[in-house]
Amino acid sequence: MSAPPPLCEAVDLSVRYGSLWANRGVSLAVRPGEVVALVGENGAGKSTLLHALYGLVPLDGGQVRYHGQPVVPSPQRAIAAGLGLVHQHFMLVPPLTVAENVILGQEPRKHGLLDRRRAEEEVRALAVRHGLAIDPRRPVADLSVGEAQRVEILKVLYRGARLLILDEPTAVLTPAEAEGMLRVLRQLVSDPAGGRGLLLVTHKLDEVMAVADRVVVLRQGELVASLPAQACSPAEIARAMVGRELQPVRRHPRPAGPAEVALAVHELVVERDGVRRLDGVTLQVRAGEVLGIAGVEGNGQTELCAAVMGLLPVRSGSVQLASAAGLRDITHLPVRARREAGLAWVPEDRHRHGLVLDFSLADNLLLGHEGAFCTGWLPWLQVIDRRRLLRHGRQLLDEYDIQPPEVQAPARALSGGNQQKLVVARELSAQPRVILAAQPTRGVDVGAIQTIHAQLLGARDRGAAVLLVSAELDELQKLADRIAVLYRGRIRAVLDNPPSCPVQRARLGELMAGGMA
Amino acid sequence: MARPATPARCIAITLALVALNAGLLAVRWHGRGAPAEGALRVGLVFDVGGRGDKSFNDAAYAGVARAQAELGIYAEFIEPGEGSDRESGIRLLAARGFDLVIGVGFIFSDDMIGVARDYPQVRFACVDYAKFDEHGFVLPPPNMVALKFREEEGSYLVGAVAALRSPARTVGFVGGMDIPLIRKFEAGYRAGVRRVCPDCRVLVAYAGTSSDAFKNPARGKELALAQYAAGADVVFHAAGSTGLGVFEAARERGRLAIGVDADQWDEAPGHLLTSMTKQVDVSVLETIRAVREGRFQGGLRVFGLREGGVDYVYDEPRRGMIPADVRAQVEALRAEIIAGRVRVPSTPAEVDPG
Amino acid sequence: MRTTLVLRALPPLWAALCALAAASALTLLHGESPRELYRLLWAGTWGSAYGIGQVLFKATPLLFCGLGVAMALRAGLFNIGAEGQITVGAFAAALSGAALPAATPAWLALPTVLLCAFGAGAALGAVAGLFRWLAGAHEVIVTMMLNFVVRAAMVGLGGHVFLRESVHTAPVVAGAELPRLSRYLPALHGSAANASLLLGLLVCAGCALLLSRTRAGFVLRTLGSNEEAARAAGVHVGRTWTWALALAGGVAGLGGTNFVLGYKHYYEDGFSGGVGYMGIAVAVLGHNRPLGVLLAALLFGTLSQGGLAVHALVPRELIDVLTAVVLLTLAASQPAVQRLLQAQPGARREKEQDEKDKEGP
Structure with a gap:
């Protein structure tokens, strides 16, 4: 018997947006029983490729085949041919139940x-069969993100999908949830009776290594590598994605001897919408130190940063910042005064808090640093020194390798990684004493992660104090000198994390889940 | 999914729109309103929001419309959209060489003087012209006629009607803004009452001292109710839409009221004794006729009873408001005024010296 | 870049063509010739010196009010109150101008009167800003209510300050008058276009410079584009709302000078004729950019004056219908072009990116 034809195949596929090739000459096939991981930097054309296979964007060249048959793809045909696309954003109706x-x-x-x-029975049976345990009668509004993701997968399975196409399914999940999800997906495909295949877009190379049979790397719309997963290393994949060798980021041990405290938070209590989000948090970050905040999302990280920045009112407790004359209480200062006192913030949501997407890169670099680039006697009629701003901007774009290096381009035109580098560049450029970095590499590709990590450590080495909030344990292990675990608005433990002997992941995971210190 | 707008589609839409416009323009159609050769060209500019007021502006329109029908003139009408359009409208008509340009309302006074000086060959007419400077009344330039009315003469007649229909020998007057123009109504009314009933009481009230006093029906009702409560059988108003409140009060109390400017019967049928009318249409038609016959004269042109410029409404027996004997008495008064045997005072001070 | 420019020009072009077609069709239905209509329209507006003057005169308050609305919109605020602001501005200019000693020289009188006009409008705008800041009341409601308050207040105050048998105040002193443009360009004789147009151009340029060059303008734009990012960058949001609305109100208030200082030299009841509300349309049509507002003001000025000129042929309502058609077509043609813009490389990439980056709470 000859091998079954691929479930879905792209042959020399090209998609063009205006003058830019989003995909160019991409050939790819997913066979039954196979997990193909599609990786690439932001803007490399991964989502476009998925959408082209599914018929959501028209082709500008090449061919798509379902089960070996050339077709003009459309969502209707794709569904009929057993393709199931799980979007990155949930397409669920919250008030309805899982079964509905x-x-x-x-x-x-x-x-x-x-x-x-009957619907509930069918859904229950389907869930049990595939290890996606979930009560079909619960309303979707009550589900956690991980559970909602399962419902999305059940949805495509219910329609009899044989090729599951998932766009970053683990991006919104906690490490444990992500692990479970990957296990389920692996099982789905390895079930020989199902004849299923999986096409997975992801950023996380460890996931790729864990589940994929084959890794396909896109760079600038072109397929640059298609490798068996067993035969390659994460470093190799990263190199293919970025197109150059990545220098590993190294954290040097801190010099011996105590450094001065740069940020001191004392018994901080913050309430939001009537709920106590921070319940007496005390911590200190010293100059030249990275303090990592570990924790499952929603345990007070967001509020901690917002309160320190002055964006949330503080119920009780205090925030102090180092100044030339020792620690200074900034608990009740407005945001601008805090920034002027040497506080910088890389917000977790760059679109909401970090950038004005319609502004040029230069104007975005001016944001929050108006004082440094404006001259004039009347404070409110100060004129922006464009020449200086543009020069400063070009220098930063160069230093952070922001693409395209156009200071006048709108921030909107940048990929997520470059946008994030822009925010980091701005916040770090004013030589702050204290940097709050919240999820600084979320949704960002390997190249950008490396740049951001190197810059954060560079700032630390220059004597800045960094408060690093991250959901990525790797990141914390790599960057933080100490790791504090935040659980339900309280600090559960503070662990030393020297480069020579990093904190164990299992230990952190336990604490994050509420385990005893 | 929405259809994507491709460049080709954009060009197609643009071309289609251009073609549509060209097609519409190509429809040959001669306007129907072109002036006949040699016809007198008359332009009329209403006040802002004036057209359709069932009073002043509509009366002026009626005058021009009659001239169109009877004299075969060509006419254009302009409704200004805002204050500065008044002057602009007059000027546009003057610039196009109209023979006569009419502005309806005292608010045109200033604008019209300016334009009239710029266009000496065009004739102008301003209804209810009123322009004062520090030396008093300003006469219009020679190519402009100020159409004024002897409101006091019409008021005199309705004053007589009111007094003759008042068993309680008490009548009322509600004025709008307390200004000389409205005091003319009061003076004539009081003189008319005194003439037929020397011991009758006349209650007088004004709605205010701002232009709002002409737009305040609530205040009008309040004042009228007070006068009815004080025994008045009939209340005459000269107060714009404030007068609607007077009618409301009359309806409520089952008493009588007298309208102003135009026949206001429809506002309170059965409660309207009569209305003192200003025959703006007569003055407009008369002015047009004068221009046509080459006897136009600038300056002040006052329309009183004799000229048919003011009157009162008598619509019997349909309405059953004015008995024949009352009618006879009032008509006798009219004849006296027209004959010049009676001079009606135009200020209250002349009625009640001291 | 060039394609983008062409695409930007498409919606107004389509709007104009649709409006023309609608005008032609309506005129035909009315039984008149469209050619005759356009001939009169041209002759009454850009086809004669007087027409040009009148268009400029009508565009002037639209320019001020449009800028007043646009500046607020750039800060993310909907200023419905330009009508009230221009009214109090005109009133303040008239009263202060009349109160000055008769011999006050222009160099003293003009700045005083302009300051009063600006101040009155600014005060009204600031009230709305303060309400938003301190009470959380939405500026749409507050500015709209203030329009009614001003309307009522003018009626009440009018009784005390209007001259006898008139609905206007005493004229301002000679030093506070703005000269008509016809003094320098005799061809414009009779038209009421006056030096407040030049003032408007100055203010327009000032607004453009403020937005693009100054720190204050930057803060204003930031707030209007992304309030949360502005807050995070240290912008005092409430204070910025207040001064932005004060500035917007002041600019609209200066619009009153067109009538009071340049035309009649007194405040007249109801002079504005809803120009403040038209200012909203002007700002929207002008994409909230000072230059765009200037062009939109000229367009609306032309329509308004043109309406008067073609009045002999078609009823006043037709012009109102046309204005509505222009706006509707514009609104309808916008999304189509936006979709086209999204097919451009930069925009598309960003859209894809947006989807990528939206994870997280």
Whole structure:
């Protein structure tokens, strides 16, 4: 018997947006029983490729084949051919139950009415069969992100999908959830009776190594590598993605002897919407030190940063910042005064807090640093020194390798990684004493991660204090000198994390889940 | 998914729109309103929001419309959209060489004097012209006629009607803004009452001292109710839409009221004794006729009873408001005024010296 | 870049063509010739010196009010109050101008009167800003209510300051008058276009410079584009709202000088004729950019004056219908072009990116 044809295949596929090739001459096939990981930097064309296969964007060249048959792809044909696309953003109806969401559009009927009992039974059976345990009667609004993701997968399975296409399924999951999800996906494919295949877009190379049979690397719209996963290393993949050798980021041990405290938070209590989000947090960050904050999202990290920046009112407790004359209480200062006192913030949501997408890169670099580039006697009629700003901007774009290096381009035109580098560049450029870095590499590609890590450590080595909030344990292990675990608004433990003997992941995971110190 | 807008589609839309416009322009159609050769060209500019007021502006329109029908003139009308359009409208008509340009309302006074000086060959007419400077009344330039009315004469007649229909020998007057123009109404009214009923009481009230006093029906009702409560059988108003409140009060109390400017019967049928009308249409038609016959004269042109410029409404027996004997008495007064045997005072001070 | 420019020009072009087609169709339905309509329209506006003057005169308050609305919009605020602001500005200019001693020289009188006009409008705008800042009341409601308050206040105050048998105040002193443009360009004789147009151009340029060059303008734009990012960057949001609305109100208030200082030399009841509300349309049509507002003001000025000129042929309502058609077409044609813009490389990449980057709470 000859090998079955690929579930889905792209042959020399090209998609063009205006003058830019989003995909150019890409050939790719996913066979039954195979997990293909599609990796690449932001803007490399991964999502476009998925959308082209699924018929959401028209082709400008090449061919798509389902089960070996050339087709003009459209979502209807794709579904009929057993393709199931799970979008990065959930497409669920929150007030409806799990079962209702799953059967939406394919409702089993009895006497012309919805047969709810049968629907629930079918969904329950499907969930059990694939290890996606979930109560079909719960409303989706009550589910955690991980559970909602399972519902999305059940949805495509219910429609009989044989090729699952997932766009960054683990991006929003906690490490444990992500692990479970990958296990489920692996099982789905390895079940020989199913004849299923999986096409997975991800940023995380360890995931690739864990589940993929084959790794396909896109760079600037072109396929640059297609390797068996067993035969390559993460470093190799990263190199293919970025197109150059990545220098590993190294954290040097801190010099011996105590350094002065740069940021001191004392018994901080913060409430938001009537709920106590920070419940007496005390911590100190010293000059030349990175203090990592580990924790499952929603345990007070966001509030901690916002309160330190002055964006959230403090119920009680204090925030102090180093100044020339020792520690200074900044608990009640406005944001601008805090920034002027040497506080910088890399917010976790760059689009909401970090950037004005319609502004040019130069104007975005001016944001929060107006004082440094404006001259004039009247404070509010100060004129922006454009020449200086542009020169400063070009220098930063160069230093952080921001693409395209156009100071006048709108921030909107940048990829996520470059946008994030822009925010980091701005916040670090004013030589702050204290840097709050919240999820500084979220949704960012390897190249940008490396730059950002190197810059954060560079700032530390120059004597800045860095408060690093991250959901990535790797990142914390790599960058933080000490790691504090935040659980339900309290610091559970502070662990030393010297480069020579990093904190164990298992230990951190336990503490993050509320385990005893 | 929405259809994507491709460059080709954009060009197609643009071309289609251009073609549509060209097509519409190519429709040959001669306007129907072109002036006949040699016809007198008359332009009329209403006040802002004036057209359709069932009073002043509509009366002026009626005058021009009659001239169109009777004299075969060509006419254009302009409704200004805002204050500065008044002058602009007059000027546009003057610049196009109209024979006569009419502005409806005292608010045109200033603008019209300026334009009239710029266009000496065009004739102008301003209804209710009123322009004062530090030396008093300003006469219009020679190519402009100020159409004024002897409101006091019409008021005199309705004053007589009111007094003759008042068993309680008490009548009321509600004025709008307390200014000389409105005091003319009061003076004539009081003189008319005194003439037929020397011991009748006349209650007088004004709604205010700002232009808002002409737009305040609530205040009008309040004042009228007070006068009815004090025994008035009939209340005459000269107060714009404030007068609607007077009618409301009349309806409520089952008493009588007298309208102003135009026949206001429809505002309170059965409660309107009569209305003192200003025949703006007569003055406009008369002015047009004068221009046509080459006897236009600038300056002041006052329309009183004799000229048919003011009157009162008598619509019997349909309405059953004015008995024949009252009618006879009032008509006798009219004849006296027209004959010049009676001079109606135009200020309250002349009615009640001291 | 050039394609983008062409695309930007498309919606207004389509709007104009649709409006023309609608005008032609309506005129035909009315039984008149479209050619005759356009002939009169041209002759009454850009086809004669007087027409040009009148268009400029009508565009002037639209320019001020449009800028007043646009500046607020750039700060993310909807200023519905330009009508009230221009009214109090005109009133303040008239009263202060009349209160000055008759012999006050222009160099003293003019700045005083302009300051009063600006100040009155600014005070009204600041009230709305303060309400938003301190009470959280939405500026749309507050500015709209203030329009009614001003309307009522003018009626009440009018009784005390209007001259007898008139609905206007005493004229301002000679030193506070702005000269008509016809003094320098005799061809414009009769038209009311006056030096407040030049003032408007100055203010327009000032607004453009403020937005692009100054720290204050930068803060204003930041707030209007991304309030949370502005807050995070240390912008005092409430204070900025207040001064932005004060500035917007002051600019709209200066619009009152067109009528009071340049035309009649007194405040007249109801002079504005809803120009403040038209200012909203002007700002929207001008994409909230000073130059765009200037062009939009000229367009609306032309429509307004043109409406008067073609009045002989078609009823006043037709012009109102046309204005509405222009705006509707513009609104309708916008998304189509936006989709096209998204097919451009930069925009598309960003959209894809946006989707990528939206994870996290």
